[in-house]
Amino acid sequence: MPSPEWQKSSYSAAHDDCVEVRTVDGLVELRESDDGEIVVRTTPAKFAKFLLGVKAGEFDDYADFGA
Numbered sequence: 001m002p003s004p005e006w007q008k009s010s011y012s013a014a015h016d017d018c019v020e021v022r023t024v025d026g027l028v029e030l031r032e033s034d035d036g037e038i039v040v041r042t043t044p045a046k047f048a049k050f051l052l053g054v055k056a057g058e059f060d061d062y063a064d065f066g067a
Contacts, residue, residue: 005022006022008021027041028041028043
């Protein structure tokens with residue numbers, strides 16, 4: 001069985017520096033597109049809570065947009 005394809009945000013356009021996501025065996029997998037060897041796995045419920053936190057700005061202090 002072929003592995004599911006990675007998806008990235010439409011905001012990333014053709015750039016390679018983004019986070020990609022897919023589901024495998026009921027888990028959500030995340031990776032950075034330019035370093036695909038490191039994969040983070042979590043449950044859909046935990047991923048949903050993480051997304052709510054991102055949308056609420058809970059992690060904005062950790063972002064370094066000037067880099």
